[in-house]
Amino acid sequence: MKGYFSKYLTLRKHNLSVAMIKAKKSKMCYLFLAPYAIVFFLFYILPVLSSIYYSFTYYNILESPRFIGLQNYISLLLEDDIFLIGLKNTLMIAVITGPLGYIASFLFAWLINELPRWIRSVAVVIFYAPTIAGNCFVIFTVFFRGDAYGYVNALLMDWGIIDQPKLWLIDPRYMLPICMLVILWLSLGQGFLSFVAGLQGIDRSQIEAGCMDGIKNRWQELWYITLPGMRPMLMFGAVMSITQAFNVCEVTMALCGYPSTDYAARTVVTHLFDYGYSRFEMGYASAIATILFLMMIICNTLIQKLLRRVGT
C-alpha cells in the first residue's frame, strides 16, 4: 500500500514537472489567453464563487456579511413556501418546455433542411426571428387579455366554447400553461441554428450509401445516419436548451406581472430577483443562485450522458 502510494506520488510529481516545462515553453499561449481569462474570471467565475460564499452568510450590503452556516439553505427548503412554488414552477417549465423546445428545434431544423435552398433561408429567418425580436413576446398580453377584447377570449366566445371572458393572465390556473406556450414560441434559438448548420454538413454520400444498404425511409435515415452525425451539435443544443429552460423569468414577469397572483407564475429566478433587488438580502439570494447553478450542472451532466447513446 505504501509503495503504491509513493509510486503514485512520484508519477504525479513527474506529470507536474512535465506540465511545468510545457507551460514554460508555451508562455505566449498564456499571454494570448490572459486578457480574456482575466475578464472571464472577474465576471463569470468570481460571481459564481462569491455567490457560493455569500450563500453561507447573512448579507444585506449595509453590514458586512455574517457567517450563518447552512441557515439560508434550511430556510429556503424548509420554511420558504414561495420558493418551493418557484422551484416547482421552474422544474415544471424546464421539464416540459426544455425537451419539447429541444425536440422542436431539431425537428424543424431537420424538416427545413429538406427544402430548396432559397425557401430554406427564408424559413430559418421565420423560425429564428421570435428569439431575437427583443421583447416582442409582450404582444401575447394582447392576445390573452382578460376582457372580451382579447383575441383568444373573443375567438372562444365566438365559437361558443366559453360564455364569459377568462382572466388568462390573472387566474393562477391558466398562467403557467400560457407562459409555457410563449416560452415554446421563443425556444428555437442558437441550438436551432446549430442544428440547421450541422444538417447541411452531413455527408450526402453517406446517405446514398445507406440507401444501398437498405434504409427505406426518412425516419430510418434520421436514426441511423443523421443523428449520429449530429451528436456534437446535439450536445451544444442541449446546453442552450438547459440555459433557456432554467432561467425563465422575463416571460413570466412580462405576462403575469411581478409579483403574480398567488405567486402562481413565480420562478426561481424571479424569487432571486425579489430577494436580491427588492429586499437586498444578498446572502439569501445567493443561496437561491447556488441551488440554480447546481440544478443546471447536474441536468447538463445527465443529458450529455444520455446523448452519447444516440444512434447506437
Next chain:
Amino acid sequence: MAKTKKEKIEKPYRKKLIRRRKPNRSITGDLALYIFLALVAMVMVFPIVYAVNAALKPLDELFMFPPKIFAQRPTLDNFADLFVTMGKSWVPFSRYVFNTVFITVAGTMGTLLFGSMAAFVLAKYDFPGGAGFFKLVTVAMMFNGMVTAIPNYLIINKLGWIDTYWAIVIPAFASPIGLFLMKQFMEGLPTSLIEAAKIDGAGEWRIFLQIVMPNVKPAWMTVIIFSVQALWNNRASTFIYSEERKTLVYALQQIQSGGIARTGQGAAVLVVVMVVPILTFVLAESQILETMASSGLKD
C-alpha cells in the same frame, strides 16, 4: 425531325430531375411536410406580423371592436409620435442613440479581440490548462446574466463602475458563446497553414493577425452579430440609472410602459426594438450558418 430533337432535350432533363431527388423520400411525405411547415411558420410569424401591423394602425383602429389583425389604413403616425415624445424628454434622443451605439461598438470590438486571441491559442496550441479552461467556458455558457447579476453587481460596485458604460461593456468582452464559436471554427483551420507560416519566420502575432483572422471571417461575423444582438437588447437597468447614460432600448421601453395613452407608440417601440437584430441576422445568415456548422460540442 423536330419531334425527336425535342425528346432528346427533354429526356436527359427529366432523368436529371429524378436523379436529383434525394433518396428515401416519398412524394406524399414531401407534400405533407410542406403543408405542415407552412402552417407552423404561419403560427410562428403571426405575433410578429401582428406587432408590425399594430404599429401601423392609426389610434382609432387600435381600439376598434372587434379588433382587426391587419391595419386597414396603415400610417406611420405612431413612429412620428414616438419621435416627438423622444424629442421632448430632457435627454436628447441622439444621446440615447449614442449610448447604445457606443456600448454596442465597444463591447463587440472587445469581444472580438479578446475572444479570438483566446480562441486562437485554445484551438491551435496544446498547453497545460488549455483544455480545462475551455471546459469551464462551456459550463459558463449556461449561466445567464440574470443569475450572476447580484454578485456581478457587487463586483462592479467594488470596481466603481456602477452607472458607467464599463459596467456593460467590460463583462461583454468575456462572452463565453463568442469564444466558444470562434474556437470551434478555428479548429477547422488546417494546422499546416500555421506551421508553414512559422517556418517562414512569422511571429505569433503575425500568424494570428495575417493568417488566422482573415481565414475565420464567417466566425467573427457571427460573433459580431450575436454580440450586437445581445448588447442591443441589454437594458442594463441594474447597472445604469442616470437618464443620460440609458440605452435606447431602455428609454424606448420606458415609453412603452406609459399606459393606454401610449398604446400606439408602444407598438412602434416594439417594432423599432426588434428590427435591428432581425435585420442583422438576415444580412449575415449564410455566414452565421457556416460558423454554427462547427459549433458542436465534442466529448
